[in-house]
Amino acid sequence: MAEKSGKAQGVGASVLRKEDDRLLRGRGQFVADIRMAGMKDVAFVRSPLAHARLKGVQVPEEVKARVVTAADLEAVKPIRAVSGLAGFKPSDQPVLAFEKVRQVGELIAMCVADTRAEAEDIAAMVELDFEELPAVHDMLAARKPDSALLHEEWGDNVFLETFVDVNIDSALDAPIKIRRQISTARQSMAPMEGRGTVAYWDNRMEQLVLYTGSQMPHIVRTGLAECLGLQQRQIRIISPDVGGGFGYKGILLPEDICLGWYAMKCGHPVRWIEDRREHLTAGANCREHHYDITVYADRDGTLRGVDCVAHVDSGAYSSYPFSACLEAAQVASILPGPYDFPSYRCRTYSMATNKCPILPYRGVARTGVCYAIELMMDAIARECGMEPHEVRLKNLVRPEQMPFDNITKKHFDSGDYPEALRRAMAAVDLPGIRERQRQGEPDGRLIGIGHSIYCEQGAHGTSVYAGWGIPMVPGYEQATIRMTPDGGLELRIGAHSHGQSMETTLPQVAHEILGIDIDRIKLVHGDTEYTPYSTGSWGSRCAVMSGGAVATASRELAKLAKGIGAHLLQAKAEDVELVDGSVVSASGSVTLAEIAHTWYRKPQHLPVSVDTRGLEVTIGHKPVRDSGTFSYAAHVATVAVDPEMGDIEILDYVIVEDGGKLINPMVVDGQIYGGLAQGIGTALYEEMNFDASGQPLASTFADYLLPGPTEVPAPRLDHMETLAPYTEFGVKGIGEGGAIAPPAAIGNAVNDALRRYGVELLHTPMTPHRVLEAIRDAGSRPQGNAREATQKQGQGELV
Amino acid sequence: MKPVNFDYARPGDVAGALRLISDEDHTVKIMAGSQSLGPMLNMRLVQPDLVVDITGIAELRDVGDGADAIVIGACVTHADFEDLRVPDVTRGALPSVARGIAYRAVRNRGTIGGSITHADPSADWISILAAVGGKVTLQGPAGSRTVAVEDYMLGALEADLQPGEMLVSVTVPKLSASARWGYYKSCRKTGEFAHAIGSFMVDPERGVSRAVVGATESRPYVFKDARKLIGDGKSDLRLDSKLADELVEAEGMADPINRQTHVAALRRAIERAQTA
Structure with a gap:
């Protein structure tokens, strides 16, 4: 479509972000920026123990009026996130603990004061009486019959076990069989802004108004209403600017319920702002997976089968709305990745442990799955004496197979996976790197190259989630579009941006269809009072679902505008077109602004037969098929490993991705940079350790x-653009991808560098100490024909 | 993570500060740059009745020039070294090390006296000052005393500070024209605390050869006569790695991987200095 202003701002244009005008000037409004008269601050008394019977909570008389305990919370229901999968055992997460605590940081009492410091003073006065129980801190040990039990009534510590077997027997005679134990550390999500809540009761509206940085305000309202026993009209959730979510802000927290309950009684606003210690130790855990994985292959690198037992440490409770089994059960369905092979078996366990609940972090199970399968692909390559990319090219789903239903019935909508890998490999000098490896580096470091490739199912809808049976199933995504009397537009969606740039990209979508300048289009979101219901922002779904809804609504609005415009032009509706923001007939044109002016301010000029919906539409949207879009990328990392210090430096990083049509390529690049940073965190830095008593060992960013x-590093990006067949414009969800592949690519590069020692690192993060331990355990000096640069440096202590 | 309620004082001279910290009935903490104390207050790891902010004391921000040493006030910041507001008498050692301390925001406020007194084993000042032969001067009710930096640090987060005493200055000897130094630290990321530090200084004119292995569990290992370990500086320096490993083990570092990285840090400090 031709652009009126001459400057592209529709779908595919890299326009600057509208929201940056306030965010980059420090004028964003986050929960902690909200000030209200009479507002009081909350600090929580949290469990210092991971597993204990709570025998008593003593609140000194002088502060009793300012402390809430479980005994006060009459008629408040616990958080209960069920799954409909067979055998799932639900847990009740108490809003404030009673009888038992099951994780360090679990809420026990809420203390209210004029300032947070004074609230903490009160919290320090509350005395707790415990009978400590053995902590379940290791998810593998948690399955042993003599393990302590978190939820005694279950009889074990397994939220859910799943099993799938597709013809594994026919792979067992393969000449190559490789088995590994691979794991990813527990992490904390660490968005720049933590959680926070401000709540008050609005007497006029008979409403609990709750500000909370949330990816899914409508789901929070539904969950909150169920726990507090309110009608949903009695709750308004406002999610203002959100400083990163990554999944953590998709969760209904017991803190929200506490504040909501208190605000209904106390007559003043109350707030809780999570601090970093609470965040790290009590709130935001993710990622901890363990794979016992065996691959079967032929000598030419053909993958014959994958057999895996996977455990996910789901923590103490099933969190709302995603449940405690999202990750592990997802492992079973996505472990095959983008590969086409005939035999597969996978058993998964969602394990309950005395840690905070596992939450879906950017990439959800995909990061762990990609790490596991991609490390195995490189292991096959080493075993076959092939280059790793050759093994991958042999097994990747091919473009002529599209659309392709894989071994777990995932429907790959489109794409050319081998081409992504070939392009990525073309961007690096593999022979040059192999030659450098033979020569040895002058500084004694060891270089290595590693790849990974993955697929990211995004925007999967009703057909996928109905089977999960969790509290939330996405349906038709709705958008409201409304012309303002001056010819501008308001878009209203129920999802919320926590960094995705939707204030820019959704106006681009509307502009594409209606031709209205994006500066005149406002996105309204983050407020249940003003927006249609939505499950929110998760699963890389907003570009497809909210974008699709805005496109659908825009087309409806175009029809309405054309109806009025045709009348003003004295033409038939079927004889006019919408071009560059004007309705045009053979004899003349009228702008959308003039049409809006007529509808709102000069209704005397409307025809009697006008469509009385006017210039406002709310409509639902689903892709033609809702099994999800499949974006993908190939990552290639080149690293240097210091075999003496254990340090790993990323020398080069290449990403070739295919997100279908990109609404705003610059925004997508930003998503990939941010995801890569988080993926590097998983690969090399981030680790939330617990000791045997279930104590978290990191409570600040120093630890x-x-x-x-x-x-x-600045990655080198290349885009492919295979249009999705089922979505508006061919858009695919791509928001999480950057965080999925880096641990595998970096891990393979490190293992390539350490190949001479005959060792593999199979656990994230790949810390200097783990590198040095692996080299030590290899028990051998460097082998092969490399120059012994490290020895030349007098590195006699390396054994 | 908010501090307990405490009183705050900002005296204008050392005598005033000493009066305030001599209060034995209350818990008093001295605050300089507050880059370590601040977080400790917030986490309530320290719960003082009174915080005495000494950054308003002009003499603690001064640098005095002597014949063979300079005397640096306790409240001189890392950035003052980095930006060369402190004259360099160490052939670049102190400004170079200052440039690598944490992040610039920390360096703007963090002070040399505060860092040494905080006595974090992985901090930079303690290891480089022990290498160049720095001393600290303390003032207290019993008057003034001066001790070597490495003796001032008693252990992790523990300095030899008597009740009522405060660190007022750091004395750094002027190195000869032929002196050489080196410093290497291993961090997992920029600005993070070090996991291994090696540093040394040789000054053949003054007959000094010192080597330091830092970022240990506790005090740095200071080899005050390191001629056998690294050389005397009259010819090329070379680390005797085997001897270093033995010495480090004798100091109590049992884990072989830790010994490997610490010895390597010292060796790299030497290798990097060759061309200096």
Whole structure:
């Protein structure tokens, strides 16, 4: 479509982000920026123990009026996130603990004061009486019959076990069989902004108004209403600017319920702002997977089968709305990745442990799955004496197979996976790197190259989630579009941006269809009062679902505008067109602004037969097929490993991705950069350890390392654009991908570098200590024909 | 993570500060740059009745020039070294190390006296000052005393500070024209605490050869006569890695991987200095 202003701003244009005008000037409004008269601050008394019977909570008389315990919370229901999968055992997550605590940081009492410091003073006065129980801190040990039990009534510690077997027997005679134990560390999500809640009761509206940085305000409202016993009209959730979510802000927290309950009684606003210690130790855990995986292959690298037992440490409770089994059960369905092979068996366990609930972090199970399967692909390559990319090219689903239903019935909508890998490999000098490896580096470091390739199912809808039976099943995504009397547009969606740039990209979608300048289009979101219901922002779904809904609504609005415009032009509706923001007939044209002016302010000029919906539409949207879009990328990392210090430096990083049609390529690049940073965190830095008593061992960013600017290289990006067949414009969900592949690519590169020692690192993060331990355990000096540069440096202590 | 309620004082001279910290009935903490104390207050790891902010004391921000040493006030910041507001008498050692301390925001406020007194084993100042032969001067009710930096640090987060005493200055000897130094630290990321530090200084004119292995569990290992370990500086330096490993083990570092990285840090400190 031709652009009126001459400057592209529709679908595919890299326009600057509208929201940056306020965010980059420090004028964003986050929950912690909200000030209200009479507002009081909350601090929580949290469990210092991972597993214990709670025998008593003593609140000193002088502060009793300002402390809430479980005994006060009459008629408040616990958080219960069920799954409809057969055998799932639900847990009740108490809003405030009673009888028992099951994780360090679990809420026990809520303390209210004029300032947070004073609230913490009160919290320090509350005395707790415990009978400590053995902690379940290791998910593998948690399955042993003598393990302590978190939820005694279950009889074990398994939220859910799943099993799938597709013809594994026919793979067992393969000449190559490789088995590994692979795991990813528990992590913390660490968005720049933590959680926070401000709540008050609005007497006029008879409403609990709750500000909370949320990816899914409508789901929070539904969950909150169920726990507090309110009608949903009595709750308004406002999610203002959100400083990153990554899944953590998709969760209904017991803190939200506490504040909501208190706000209904106390007559003043109340707030809780999560601090970083709470975040790290009590709130935001993710990623901890363990794979006992065996691959079967032929000598030419053909993958014959994959057999896996996977455990996911789901923590103490099933969190709302995603449940405790999302990750492990997802492992079973996505472990095959983008490969086409005939035999598969996978058993998964969602394990309950005395840690905070596992939450779906950007990439959800895909990061762990990609790490596991991609490390195995490189192991096959080493075994076959092939280059790893050759093994992958042999097994990747081919473009002529599209659309392709894989071994777990995932429907790959489109794409050319081998081409992505070939392009990525063309961007690096593999023979040159192999030659450098033979020569040895002058500084004694060892270089290595590693790849990974994955697929990211995004925007999967009703047909996928109905089977999960969790509290939330996405249906038709709705958008409201409304012309303003001056010819501008308001878009309203129920999903919420926590960094996705939707204030820019959704106006681009509307502009594409209606031709209205994006500066005149406002996105309204983050408020249940003003927006249609939505399950929110998760699963890389907003570009497809909200974008699709805005496109659908825009087309409806175009019809309405054309109806009025045709009348003003004295033409038939079927004889006019919408071009560059004007309705045009053979004899003249009228702008959308003039049409809006007529509808709102000069209704005397409307025809009697006008469509009385006016210039406002709410409509639902689903892709033609809702099994999800499949974006994908190939990542190639080149690293240098210091075999003496254990340090790993990323020398080069190449990403070739295919997100279908990109609404705003610059925004997608930003998503990929951010995802890569998080993937590097998983690969090399981030680790939330627990001791045997279930105590988290990191409580500040001095102990929990995040990559910083100097640890994240500028990746070299290349885009492919295979249009999705089922979505508006061919858009695919791509928001999580950057965080999926890096641990595998970096891990394979490190293992390539350490190949001479005959060792593999199979656990994230690949810390200097783990590198040095692996080299030590290899028990051998460097082998092969490399120059012994490290020895030349007098590295006699390396054994 | 908010501090307990405490009183705050900002005296204008050392005598005033000493009066405030001599209060034995209350818990008093001295605050300089507050880059370590601040987080400790917030986490309530320290719960003082009174915080005495000494950054308003002009003499603690001064640098005095002597015949063979300079005397640096306790509240001189890392950035003051980095930006060369402190004259360099160490052939670049202190400004170079200062440039690598944490992040610039920390360096703007963090002070040399505060860092040494905080006595974090992985901090930079303690290891480089022990290598160049720095001393600290303390003032207290019993007057003034001066001790070597490495003796001032008693252990992790523990300095030899008597009740009522405060660190007022750091004395750094002027190195000869032929002196050489080196410093290497291993961090997992920029600005993070070090996991291994090696540093040394040889000054053949003054007959000094010192080597330091830092970022240990506790105090750095300071080899005050390191001629056998690294050389005397009259010819090329070379680390005796085997001897270093033995010495480090004798100091109590049992884990072989830790010994490997610490010895390597010292060797790299030497290798990097060859061309200096």
